[in-house]
Amino acid sequence: MLDIKDLQVEYTVPGGVARAVNKANLNLTEGESLGLAGESGCGKTTLGNAILRILPEGGQISGGEINLDGIDLVELSEEKMRRIRWKEISMVFQGAMNSFDPTMNIENQIAEAILIHQRDTSKETALERARELLRLCGINPLLGKSYPHELSGGMKQRGCIAMALALQPKLLIADEITTALDVMTQAQIFTLLRDMKRKFNLSMIIISHDLAVLAKNCDRLAIMYAGHIVEIGTIQDIFDHPRHPYVKGLLFCIPNFAGGRKIIAAIKGAPPSLLAPPPGCPFHPRCPISISECKTAAPQLLSVNTNNHSVACYRKDYKGVIWK
Amino acid sequence: MESSRRRIRLQIHDLLNLWRVFRANPMGLIGLAMLAFFVAIAIFCPVFSPYDPRDTVGEFLAPASPAHILGTDQLGRDILSRVLYGTRISLLVGITAAAISVFIGTSIGLVSGYFGKAFGEVLMRFTDMFLVMPQLALMIILAALLGRSLFIIMVVVGVTSWPWMARIIRSEVLSLKQRPFVERAISIGCSDFYLIRKHILPNVMPLITANAILTIPWAIVSESTLSFIGLGDPTAISWGSILSGAFSNSAIILGLWYWFIPAGLAIVLLSMSFALIGHVMDEVLNPRLRKRGV
Numbered sequence: 001m002l003d004i005k006d007l008q009v010e011y012t013v014p015g016g017v018a019r020a021v022n023k024a025n026l027n028l029t030e031g032e033s034l035g036l037a038g039e040s041g042c043g044k045t046t047l048g049n050a051i052l053r054i055l056p057e058g059g060q061i062s063g064g065e066i067n068l069d070g071i072d073l074v075e076l077s078e079e080k081m082r083r084i085r086w087k088e089i090s091m092v093f094q095g096a097m098n099s100f101d102p103t104m105n106i107e108n109q110i111a112e113a114i115l116i117h118q119r120d121t122s123k124e125t126a127l128e129r130a131r132e133l134l135r136l137c138g139i140n141p142l143l144g145k146s147y148p149h150e151l152s153g154g155m156k157q158r159g160c161i162a163m164a165l166a167l168q169p170k171l172l173i174a175d176e177i178t179t180a181l182d183v184m185t186q187a188q189i190f191t192l193l194r195d196m197k198r199k200f201n202l203s204m205i206i207i208s209h210d211l212a213v214l215a216k217n218c219d220r221l222a223i224m225y226a227g228h229i230v231e232i233g234t235i236q237d238i239f240d241h242p243r244h245p246y247v248k249g250l251l252f253c254i255p256n257f258a259g260g261r262k263i264i265a266a267i268k269g270a271p272p273s274l275l276a277p278p279p280g281c282p283f284h285p286r287c288p289i290s291i292s293e294c295k296t297a298a299p300q301l302l303s304v305n306t307n308n309h310s311v312a313c314y315r316k317d318y319k320g321v322i323w324k
Numbered sequence: 325m326e327s328s329r330r331r332i333r334l335q336i337h338d339l340l341n342l343w344r345v346f347r348a349n350p351m352g353l354i355g356l357a358m359l360a361f362f363v364a365i366a367i368f369c370p371v372f373s374p375y376d377p378r379d380t381v382g383e384f385l386a387p388a389s390p391a392h393i394l395g396t397d398q399l400g401r402d403i404l405s406r407v408l409y410g411t412r413i414s415l416l417v418g419i420t421a422a423a424i425s426v427f428i429g430t431s432i433g434l435v436s437g438y439f440g441k442a443f444g445e446v447l448m449r450f451t452d453m454f455l456v457m458p459q460l461a462l463m464i465i466l467a468a469l470l471g472r473s474l475f476i477i478m479v480v481v482g483v484t485s486w487p488w489m490a491r492i493i494r495s496e497v498l499s500l501k502q503r504p505f506v507e508r509a510i511s512i513g514c515s516d517f518y519l520i521r522k523h524i525l526p527n528v529m530p531l532i533t534a535n536a537i538l539t540i541p542w543a544i545v546s547e548s549t550l551s552f553i554g555l556g557d558p559t560a561i562s563w564g565s566i567l568s569g570a571f572s573n574s575a576i577i578l579g580l581w582y583w584f585i586p587a588g589l590a591i592v593l594l595s596m597s598f599a600l601i602g603h604v605m606d607e608v609l610n611p612r613l614r615k616r617g618v
Contacts, residue, residue, distance in 0.1 A: 054511045082513040091511055098504040103526040112522070113512045
């Protein structure tokens with residue numbers, strides 16, 4: 001359904017050109033949910049925005065393809081892209097708290113998406129649908145008349161999900177949707193998201209840095225590092241048989257309740273600057289098992305089993321202990 | 325047909341809501357009452373004023389008396405009648421000039437803020453050019469060059485007072501453009517025009533309204549200034565021309581306070597009524613400033 005090939009996104013900034021997404025390859029089948037994890041600044045959000053082609057000023061897609069049901073979104077004109085946005089792919093944004101226009105009540109804002117894409121719908125019908133969507137997302141439809149500042153954070157987030165579902169898209173991109181919410185609300189929002197996914201047979205890309213949340217809500221997981229997708233596979237494959245040293249390190253950092261007391265090791269160093277990335281594998285300066293090959297050419301994302309578990313590492317078959 | 329009727333009903337409903345919030349604020353009501361008073365005078369001044377303001381109806385420079393409550397001026401015209409009639413000019417010039425100013429300022433601010441880049445920069449340098457020119461000097465030059473009619477006074481005041489409005493609107497639009505809800509609107513598939521009309525404009529509306537209402541007293545004072553220094557429409561009766569007459573005939577030295585105090589007070593009170601309304605309108609149009617429970 002969604003097939004991303006060698007996608008590259010660059011930002012032109014005063015210090016030069018930063019490659020925020022580098023040769024990313026991803027695919028997503030219908031009804032599947034993919035988690036996208038990585039630390040701040042690794043290009044998760046940029047990748048999500050690139051799919052909808054709503055990169056901020058200075059950002060552009062400099063190569064690759066984003067195929068949605070065989071149509072390359074990168075090649076589409078702005079006008080055609082506008083028609084695809086929300087209808088085929090919708091998004092729930094990072095900091096959904098501010099995703100509503102403060103001067104419009106929320107049912108009007110949900111109806112807006114319907115009215116823009118389906119010109120022949122009457123305003124009454126659109127508002128009716130908006131209220132129905134609110135009810136579906138667990139908000140009393142009577143609250144549709146409220147302005148955003150009159151709702152709590154969790155309610156606003158539910159409203160955002162209702163808005164994202166307005167045109168029954170095939171793909172929903174959820175970008176850090178629970179970052180500002182407390183744990184209880186977080187759980188409720190994801191329960192809602194799972195229900196909606198089942199109900200509408202949605203495909204989802206869930207962007208988060210919270211591995212626990214992703215493990216619970218996704219079928220597959222992609223880990224990004226400095227603009228590269230370094231490992232991608234099913235939840236079981238990634239959590240039980242990680243291959244990339246960075247992913248192994250990440251998982252090693254998760255404290256284990258059952259597993260007695262131990263000191264958690266951090267990965268030494270910091271992610272590289274995207275303006276001057278190291279040659280070869282971006283992780284090699286921090287990698288304890290890097291070899292000379294790692295310094296010359298970036299490794300390809302290669303399949304390691306029949307389950308589509310792929311890793312971009314020359315040492316993916318290394319069996320020894322890396323982190324302790 | 326049906327839907328347009330419904331839309332009208334919806335708008336009436338919205339207006340009633342605004343009025344409900346406005347009503348809750350005594351300051352706004354005082355301002356509105358003062359404005360209503362002046363508007364009533366402007367409409368009914370032929371009924372209220374004892375004489376025709378253009379006719380010589382008494383002695384020159386007659387002191388206050390029952391026949392001429394505020395006395396007469398150097399041409400023997402009744403000052404009270406002139407002050408009453410002056411309300412018309414002040415309101416007309418104030419509102420029209422402010423409308424011109426707000427229209428230019430808002431358009432330039434919106435366009436340069438939203439479309440940004442080189443085009444916006446050019447527009448802003450143009451705005452800066454107007455901003456650095458002393459307004460009074462510019463007004464005097466324009467009024468002197470273009471002639472002395474009421475229409476020209478309105479245009480001159482309007483054309484010289486928009487730059488700061490454009491700057492305020494632009495900076496607000498620039499900040500709005502970065503907000504997540506604009507990003508969301510773009511991702512929903514809104515066109516530029518739709519986005520400006522439905523999301524940007526309503527969000528700068530409180531700013532526009534408050535500034536528009538605050539531009540009116542500025543325009544009133546500007547008109548008075550131009551009239552005072554003799555650049556106003558010589559045939560128009562305005563508070564500025566009354567003050568000008570009082571000044572050139574040494575009303576202060578002669579102690580004819582009833583000649584200049586009422587006109588001056590009228591300028592102050594009318595300006596104040598707009599300032600009070602402007603303050604409350606800001607609250608009414610900005611849902612976040614509303615008091616809870618209203």
